[in-house]
Amino acid sequence: MSTIPKIVILGAGYGGILTAQRLQKELNYNEADVTLVNRHDYHYFTTHLHMPAAGTDSIENTRVPISKLIDEFKIDLVKSNVQEIRIADKKVVLQDGTLSYDYLVIALGGEPESFGIPGLGEYAMPIRSINSVRLIRQHIEYQFALYKTDESRTDRLNFVVGGAGFSGIEFVAELADRVPELCKAYDVDPNLVNVYNVEAAPTALPGFDPELVEYAMDVLRKKGVQFKIGVAIKECTPDGVILATGEEIKAATVVWTGGIRGNRLIEAAGFETARGRVKIDDYLRAPEHDNVFIIGDNSLMFNPEGRPYPPTAQIAMQQGVTCAQNVVASIRGKELKKFVFSNKGTVASLGKGEAIASAFGKKYKGWVAAQLKKAVDMRYLFTIGGIPLVLKKGRFL
Ligand code: FAD
Ligand code: NAD
Numbered sequence: 312m313s314t315i316p317k318i319v320i321l322g323a324g325y326g327g328i329l330t331a332q333r334l335q336k337e338l339n340y341n342e343a344d345v346t347l348v349n350r351h352d353y354h355y356f357t358t359h360l361h362m363p364a365a366g367t368d369s370i371e372n373t374r375v376p377i378s379k380l381i382d383e384f385k386i387d388l389v390k391s392n393v394q395e396i397r398i399a400d401k402k403v404v405l406q407d408g409t410l411s412y413d414y415l416v417i418a419l420g421g422e423p424e425s426f427g428i429p430g431l432g433e434y435a436m437p438i439r440s441i442n443s444v445r446l447i448r449q450h451i452e453y454q455f456a457l458y459k460t461d462e463s464r465t466d467r468l469n470f471v472v473g474g475a476g477f478s479g480i481e482f483v484a485e486l487a488d489r490v491p492e493l494c495k496a497y498d499v500d501p502n503l504v505n506v507y508n509v510e511a512a513p514t515a516l517p518g519f520d521p522e523l524v525e526y527a528m529d530v531l532r533k534k535g536v537q538f539k540i541g542v543a544i545k546e547c548t549p550d551g552v553i554l555a556t557g558e559e560i561k562a563a564t565v566v567w568t569g570g571i572r573g574n575r576l577i578e579a580a581g582f583e584t585a586r587g588r589v590k591i592d593d594y595l596r597a598p599e600h601d602n603v604f605i606i607g608d609n610s611l612m613f614n615p616e617g618r619p620y621p622p623t624a625q626i627a628m629q630q631g632v633t634c635a636q637n638v639v640a641s642i643r644g645k646e647l648k649k650f651v652f653s654n655k656g657t658v659a660s661l662g663k664g665e666a667i668a669s670a671f672g673k674k675y676k677g678w679v680a681a682q683l684k685k686a687v688d689m690r691y692l693f694t695i696g697g698i699p700l701v702l703k704k705g706r707f708l
Contacts, residue, residue, distance in 0.1 A: 320347045401602075468503050470562060485662055509560075513541045574587060
């Protein structure tokens with residue numbers, strides 16, 4: 312039996328893949344056993360999910376087999392669902408077995424946060440995974456088809472997106488781009504379609520640059536999006552949503568982009584969390600467990616001003632690299648490296664040819680920002696899969 316340390320990585324999203332790739336680069340031959348566990352045999356680009364959700368791009372452009380990203384002679388890939396993390400036993404329970412570890416990297420990503428809003432779990436659809444966006448896309452198309460069988464049901468043509476954070480804004484932009492195509496395909500008068508974006512905060516994209524927010528809202532209004540800002544969704548029903556003002560919006564489609572929380576498995580493992588996120592140390596380790604690293608949407612870190620970093624792919628990737636270095640350093644008994652986030656800015660798509668960006672200390676909008684968004688996407692593809700992945704999955708137009 313092998314006596315070399317066992318490293319188990321849970322989740323092959325942004326944080327998990329970067330950790331795995333970096334480990335396979337840094338570890339010497341036979342220095343450790345590395346196992347990567349993920350519930351699918353593919354890695355998906357969460358940052359791209361709003362497009363297949365609306366039907367403006369394909370599922371295939373949004374995922375890649377994990378076997379194409381790692382060297383399976385160096386890393387064992389286990390396709391399974393993690394069911395329980397047993398910290399005291401140094402074991403992970405999967406749906407079809409258990410794994411022991413010496414070092415654990417938890418990179419299981421976030422889950423939709425429902426804030427206890429009644430009906431949300433039953434009647435609203437989150438944008439979270441390939442499976443969830445397949446459902447949204449099919450559901451939207453089905454509503455157009457159903458409407459043609461009973462034209463009195465105009466609520467079939469009402470679409471509510473709950474939350475105007477970055478996910479909500481990016482999705483609603485794609486949906487607005489898709490509506491004309493769907494109207495044509497299903498012989499529907501575009502004037503009958505309503506796309507609502509409801510936001511509880513006093514502004515869309517709370518906390519983002521106000522000039523860019525205004526620009527984004529202008530672009531989206533011109534595409535036909537109707538904003539309801541400063542009013543929360545209070546309840547979701549089989550017929551639509553009820554707002555805090557008491558107003559009801561009848562809609563057969565409600566997409567929830569109202570926020571995320573950390574994975575519930577982490578609370579169940581006994582860690583103290585804030586909305587499912589664990590406050591980790593400067594080296595990305597869980598409190599009191601020097602062999603457990605937590606990264607990405609499951610981790611909570613603070614910027615020098617004491618505010619939590621928002622959970623993004625950008626920080627998850629950077630943490631993945633440092634995490635791998637620190638796991639290797641731990642094995643070798645060397646000094647660990649502090650994680651320092653390098654903020655490259657924010658770029659948000661507003662549909663075809665439109666975006667907003669705040670990067671390099673400057674603001675960008677329109678076509679230039681859209682090119683920046685493509686550059687960010689390409690850079691990611693290049694980072695994890697080199698030129699072959701850029702050529703296969705990149706969007707050049
Ligand atoms: P994830 O990337 O979510 O990966 C988690 C992995 O764990 C997944 O592969 C999942 O299948 C797997 N997993 C989960 N549970 C289990 C289980 N029980 N068993 C086995 N496997 C499991 N951030 C940006 O920086 N820029 C953007 O442009 C951007 N756009 C976004 C657009 C949308 C629509 C959304 C929803 C998010 C966006 N984000 C963006 C945020 C970003 O996607 C997340 O912060 C990032 O994915 C977090 O990475 P992660 O590694 O923590 O988790
Ligand atoms: P979020 O938490 O950033 O935004 C959710 C929005 O929903 C908030 O504005 C909130 O006020 C609103 N909301 C909450 N409850 C509501 C209610 N009851 N009714 C109406 N509105 C309600 O969540 P997100 O947009 O999914 O983003 C998650 C993370 O992913 C963030 O860190 C974000 O920065 C990141 N992200 C980044 C990009 C990008 O950089 N392009 C794109 C998508 C997501």
